[in-house]
Amino acid sequence: MSAHVLMVQGCTSDAGKSTLVAALCRWLHRRGVRVAPFKPQNMALNSAVTEDGGEIGRAQAVQAQACGLAPHTEFNPVLLKPNSDTGAQVIVHGRVAANLDARGYHDYKRIAREAVLASHARLCERFDAVIVEGAGSPAEINLRANDIANMGYAEAVDCPVILIADIDRGGVFAHLVGTLALLSESERARVQGIVINRFRGDIALLEPGLEWLTRETGKPVLGVLPYLHGLHIEAEDAVPMPRETPGAQLRVVVPVLPRISNHTDFDALRAHPQVDLRFVGAGQTPPPCDLIVLPGSKSTRADLAWLRANGWADAIARHLRYGGKVLGICGGLQMLGRAVHDPHGIEGDAGSSEGLGWLELETTLASHKHLRNVTGRLAFDNAALRGYEIHCGTSEGPALSRPACTLDEGRADGAMSEDGSIIGTYVHGVFDHPDALAALLRWAGLHEAQRLDIHALREASLERLADAIEAHLDTDAVLRLLGQEAACEP
Structure with missing residues (x-):
């Protein structure tokens, strides 16, 4: 042998x-x-x-x-x-x-x-x-x-x-x-x-x-x-079970999309002692929270339809009306726009879907996949970040003139709404850098966040x-x- x-x-x-x-x-x-x-x-x-x-x-x-x-x-x-x-x-x-x-x-x-x-x-x-x-x-x-x-x-x-x-x-x-x-x-x-x-x-x-x-x-x-x-330790695929967070000061909710991808984006939130993170599945009512995060998706248009069928479009509108924050990561960013187009059937049947309409941008899927490790800073706070991009879509529209991040390679990434309540980014792992995590938690309403380094915990x-x-x-x-x-x- x-x-x-x-x-x-x-x-x-x-x-x-x-x-x-x-x-x-x-x-x-x-x-x-x-x-x-x-x-x-x-x-x-x-x-x-x-x-x-x-x-x-x-x-x-x-x-x-x-x-x-x-x-x-x-x-x-x-x-x-x-x-x-x-x-x-x-x-x-x-x-x-x-x-x-x-x-x-x-x-x-x-x-x-x-x-x-x-x-x-x-x-x-x-x-x-x-x-x-x-x-x-x-x-x-x-x-x-x-x-x-x-x-x-x-x-x-x-x-x-x-x-x-x-x-x-x-x-x-x-x-x-x-x-x-x-x-x-x-x-x-x-x-x-x-x-x-x-x-x-x-x-x-x-x-x-x-x-x-x-x-x-x-x-x-x-x-x-x-x-x-x-x-x-990052899970290979299964969405991790929720854990009790006694005394949590910030409530975060993530819909479990049928084709959710890279839910390891939320490991730092799961580990944070001041954050109560909840994954919400099909047929479950989204609970009141401070932050809704729309995760990545391997089938963006199909998962967008799932969101609507499970009442998330109305839940997000109500959440924003009462002062909540929304973050979209990769496919979540695309869903927050006006439309998602898949003319070549990259992720399913060819066609277009109306987005949730919260950001003035549209996304077109293409066969070329963007694969990059990135570093940079959050545009609204200047906090350092590191992460990676894995996506097939290209987004265009006026919302991109207010980027969520500035990357060290000289590119802007994502978008932030005019009132500051919505952020969308293509960067996976956006919570992994301790500085970016603290800044995003402050933006979501946790003003004195404890420092947490998920890499050191791993x-x-x-x-x-x-x-x-x-x-x-x-x-x-x-x-x-x-x-x-x-x-x-x-």
């Missing part, structure tokens, strides 16, 4: 694959190992702009941070961004390659496989260790043919696999035994150990089950990782994860699987 590649596969989605890969990456990085993350195929609407000007899943950007690296397209060569229930935009090596339905992508996998193996080979040349994240479950029978995300990849490159399962959701033994039972003989042999994730309680009560599991499967349990509360979370690896995982076994015993001596 490949001595310096280790793959983490999960029994289910959200079993903890992304987190375990990030934890292993930071742990190895602390030991001085040149390590890189890798996810052959990712399906997510949360993406990041890389140093080489492409686009990858945000989970791999976090894992790159764990390795002390800038995000690179090699870390996630195939990214699928769903734009309907049956279709997705296919991004290969950071660039849009096609828009395909499920059957079309199945036929496309041969080309995608070549991209995956090419990136794998280049990473193996550059790094001492590569920690690979699978996707979903390796036991999805209907997806096994031409697989490049799980065992198909592992078999092709001949790497060992760790299988992780989430005990917090229940059924952990059934998940593990059932997953192994559905693998082929060679795939089962490739699984070199089991990790149980999100355990809370007395480990002594679990030990008889662990002993049974090893006897039943023949696989060693490499560790039981505890449930770590308060981690600030760093602290990565350190906690690495500490958990040290304390709860058989690290000697991990090193043996990577062939790193000598290279990894502290």
Whole structure:
């Protein structure tokens, strides 16, 4: 087997694959190992702009941070961004390659496989260790043919696999035994150990089950990782659960659009001790708040129709009438304008949609995607900001003469209404810089905002994860699987 590649596969989605890969990456990085993350195929609407000007899943950007690296397209060569229930935009090596339905992508996998193996080979040349994240479950029978995300990849490159399962959701033994039972003989042999994730309680009560599991499967349990509360690690795709914020002084509401993208924009707000952030789904009445944020969207016109169908047009009008503030990010900016045009069917059926009409601008979608990491300042406060742009639309209109931001490359970005109650920007991550976060919270009504640095919180979370690896995982076994015993001596 490949001595310096280790793959983490999960029994289910959200079993903890992304987190375990990030934890292993930071742990190895602390030991001085040149390590890189890798996810052959990712399906997510949360993406990041890389140093080489492409686009990858945000989970791999976090894992790159764990390795002390800038995000690179090699870390996630195939990214699928769903734009309907049956279709997705296919991004290969950071660039849009096609828009395909499920059957079309199945036929496309041969080309995608070549991209995956090419990136794998280049990473193996550059790094001492590569920690690979699978996707979903390796036991999805209907997806096994031409697989490049799980065992198909592992078999092709001949790497060992760790299988992780989430005990917090229940059924952990059934998940593990059932997953192994559905693998082929060679795939089962490739699984070199089991990790149980999100355990809370007395480990002594679990030990008889662990002993049974090893006897039943023949696989060693490499560790039981505890449930770590308060981690600030970006979610790969699922919208995070709300958290209680006692004593919050500012209420922020975000509609959960059917194709919401980059909801990691709100991680700093979720973490802020003075902010009560609520995600509001279909059929739910928008509660009273100080700030409504319209998020990014992979299908702007369809999500605009969803907003209207769920009463948000009236809710926003009422909110503004009573002195509230509204911020639109990327697709949210486009929705706040007079119209969104998609003449070539970039995000769905070709056509035009009337916008919410709060900003004097119109947007036309085109096939070229703008991908940029940006820095600059908020125009209304001069506070420093940093973020990134990922969008296919170009906006034009008088509202742009009152920009929301001035970027260091000499461009203006976005718009602000004449009365200052509405801001629209193409910059994702606009809350991530501590100065921009404080300025935007003041604009929304929180006049004495505590300083919060989401990047520092993520760093602290990565350190906690690495500490958990040290304390709860058989690290000697991990090193043996990577062939790193000598290279990894502290």
